[in-house]
Each structure stands twice: as C-alpha cells, then as structure tokens.
Amino acid sequence: xxxxxxxxxxxxxxxxxxxxxxxxxxxxxxxxxxxxxxxxxxxxxxxxxxxxxxxxxxxxxxxxxxxxxxxxxxxxxxxxxxxxxxxxxxxxxxxxxxxxxxxxxxxxxxxxxxxx
Amino acid sequence: xxxxxxxxxxxxxxxxxxxxxxxxxxxxxxxxxxxxxxxxxxxxxxxxxxxxxxxxxxxxxxxxxxxxxxxxxxxxxxxxxxxxxxxxxxxxxxxxxxxxxxxxxxxxxxxxx
Numbered sequence: 001x002x003x004x005x006x007x008x009x010x011x012x013x014x015x016x017x018x019x020x021x022x023x024x025x026x027x028x029x030x031x032x033x034x035x036x037x038x039x040x041x042x043x044x045x046x047x048x049x050x051x052x053x054x055x056x057x058x059x060x061x062x063x064x065x066x067x068x069x070x071x072x073x074x075x076x077x078x079x080x081x082x083x084x085x086x087x088x089x090x091x092x093x094x095x096x097x098x099x100x101x102x103x104x105x106x107x108x109x110x111x112x113x114x115x116x
Numbered sequence: 117x118x119x120x121x122x123x124x125x126x127x128x129x130x131x132x133x134x135x136x137x138x139x140x141x142x143x144x145x146x147x148x149x150x151x152x153x154x155x156x157x158x159x160x161x162x163x164x165x166x167x168x169x170x171x172x173x174x175x176x177x178x179x180x181x182x183x184x185x186x187x188x189x190x191x192x193x194x195x196x197x198x199x200x201x202x203x204x205x206x207x208x209x210x211x212x213x214x215x216x217x218x219x220x221x222x223x224x225x226x227x228x229x
Binding site for chain 1: 147149157158159161164206208210214217218219220222223225
C-alpha cells in the first residue's frame with residue numbers, strides 16, 4: 001500500500017519570504033499523480049498544485065512550485081513571496097492510476113503560519 | 117472543475133441517533149469518495165461510493181455503521197449510524213475523474229453529545 005509522509009507538523013515563515021514544505025511517499029507504481037492541497041480554517045480542501053509522475057518537468061502555479069524527485073520519491077512544495085492568505089494546513093496526497101485504486105492517500109499535514 | 121455542494125455544513129446530534137450527509141456535484145464524475153477528518157488529523161478514507169452498487173469500504177469502516185448510497189453520477193449520501201461521541205469529526209466528500217484532481221465539498225462538522 002502507498003504511504004505519504006510529511007515530516008514537518010508545523011512551519012512558519014515571514015510574510016514575503018519563501019518556504020518549502022516537505023513530502024515523501026512510498027509506492028511500487030511507476031505512474032501516478034501527486035497533489036498538494038490547502039485547507040484553511042473554513043475546512044474547504046483547495047487544490048494548490050498537481051504533478052503527473054510521467055512528467056519530468058516540475059509543476060508551477062504562480063507563486064507555488066514543486067520539486068519532484070521521482071527516484072527519491074520526494075515531492076516538496078515551495079511557496080514564494082508568502083502572503084497572509086497562505087496560512088493553512090497543507091496536505092500532500094498520492095493517487096494511483098490503477099483502475100479501482102484511485103483514492104487519494106494523504107500525508108499527516110503541515111500547519112503553515114505566516115508572520116506579518 | 118467541478119463544484120461539490122455538501123450539506124449540512126454542521127450539526128450537533130444526540131448519541132444513538134443517525135445523520136445523513138448529502139453530496140451533490142454539478143457535473144458527472146466517475147469517482148466519489150467519503151473521508152473522515154478527526155480533530156487536528158489528516159483525512160482518512162471511509163469508502164468509495166460506487167454508482168449503482170455497494171460502496172467499497174476501507175479497513176476499519178463497515179456498512180452497518182456508515183451506509184453509503186450513490187444512485188447516479190452526481191449524488192451520494194453518507195449516513196453515520198448509531199452515533200457516539202467518538203464519531204465527532206469532519207466528514208468530507210470528494211469527486212473527480214480518472215485524469216483530473218479530486219474536488220471536495222466544504223465538509224460537515226459533526227458533534228455528538
């Protein structure tokens with residue numbers, strides 16, 4: 001079974017600075033998806049960024065980018081120019097491409113605090 | 117992207133009663149899932165809601181406790197039966213297709229007293 005590990009329960013960063021959240025995963029599959037979701041106090045799970053394993057190029061979405069290291073099974077999220085609205089729980093998630101096994105497997109989460 | 121409406125957003129229930137949570141998607145999705153998120157914890161999958169057939173439950177979750185229906189490709193319900201205070205959690209539904217990300221409802225915060 002796949003597992004996802006986020007080793008940083010909490011992180012904090014000064015507004016406008018850059019922060020990197022870590023995520024590692026374990027799988028024997030070669031094709032899969034990886035995601036970062038954000039959960040603010042409103043509880044709504046918001047997709048931040050997605051990465052297809054077959055793509056070598058790291059995904060980017062405005063101030064958010066990932067460092068995807070397939071061989072190392074590492075998938076970190078970099079947030080540049082941090083803003084107060086970035087404060088939330090961040091979850092890394094894995095999804096298989098195998099039919100019938102496409103549930104999301106989540107890491108434990110990292111609580112990100114932005115200091116003004 | 118799909119929009120998922122989940123209701124109720126919160127409820128306070130007496131122990132021993134049941135609560136049904138509804139999840140409506142604004143477009144057809146091939147996959148729908150139900151998650152539980154206990155306070156301060158990550159999301160744990162309860163089951164995969166299968167259209168027109170019985171749900172597929174994860175280890176530790178049983179149909180008698182968490183019956184699920186999915187009559188079509190846009191709607192699903194989760195019932196939390198015979199509730200106890202240990203069932204106090206956030207319950208989230210999600211939906212998506214094979215090649216898209218999963219979209220989430222806004223969650224239901226359940227408190228059992």
